[in-house]
Amino acid sequence: MSEALFLSRGDGRQIDLGTFSMTLKAGGEETGGLFSLLEAEEPPGFGPPLHIHHDAAEAFYVLEGEYVMYLGDREVTCPAGSFIFIPAGMRHGFKVGAVPSRKLNLFFPAAMVGYFDELSAAIARSEADDALDAIATRHAMEIVGPVPGSYV
Numbered sequence: 294m295s296e297a298l299f300l301s302r303g304d305g306r307q308i309d310l311g312t313f314s315m316t317l318k319a320g321g322e323e324t325g326g327l328f329s330l331l332e333a334e335e336p337p338g339f340g341p342p343l344h345i346h347h348d349a350a351e352a353f354y355v356l357e358g359e360y361v362m363y364l365g366d367r368e369v370t371c372p373a374g375s376f377i378f379i380p381a382g383m384r385h386g387f388k389v390g391a392v393p394s395r396k397l398n399l400f401f402p403a404a405m406v407g408y409f410d411e412l413s414a415a416i417a418r419s420e421a422d423d424a425l426d427a428i429a430t431r432h433a434m435e436i437v438g439p440v441p442g443s444y445v
Contacts, residue, residue: 308409310409312335312444314333315331315332328401329399332396335394337393340389342386343436344385344436345382347434348402351398352378354399355394359372411424
């Protein structure tokens with residue numbers, strides 16, 4: 294890494310995940326493996342299954358709207374401006390509140406870009422339901438809760 298990286302709002306590589314999209318702002322190649330940064334725009338009620346990242350910590354910064362975060366046994370309401378840090382190995386998940394919401398996802402060290410790319414491809418082939426566990430496993434992620442119908 295010898296060059297600075299600058300992206301404006303809306304810049305970055307789009308990842309189509311069916312019911313929502315993510316924008317890759319920076320991955321391991323751009324950050325020397327230090328972190329990855331994705332921006333997510335998600336519809337009301339959307340959320341992933343409860344899961345664990347075994348190889349990376351994760352952080353969220355809520356830009357717009359509201360999220361309910363599930364952090365271990367805690368449930369926390371997170372309006373715009375909220376910051377959440379989740380250490381590697383902690384069970385977590387989230388659900389978008391009543392309005393479309395937008396957040397930044399950070400992974401330390403760089404992780405999960407491959408997961409979202411693989412999930413996008415599986416969704417495009419209508420194979421996401423059957424492939425989700427295998428995709429998660431390949432990216433050191435363990436699904437520990439039911440998969441909401443709105444996820445894939």
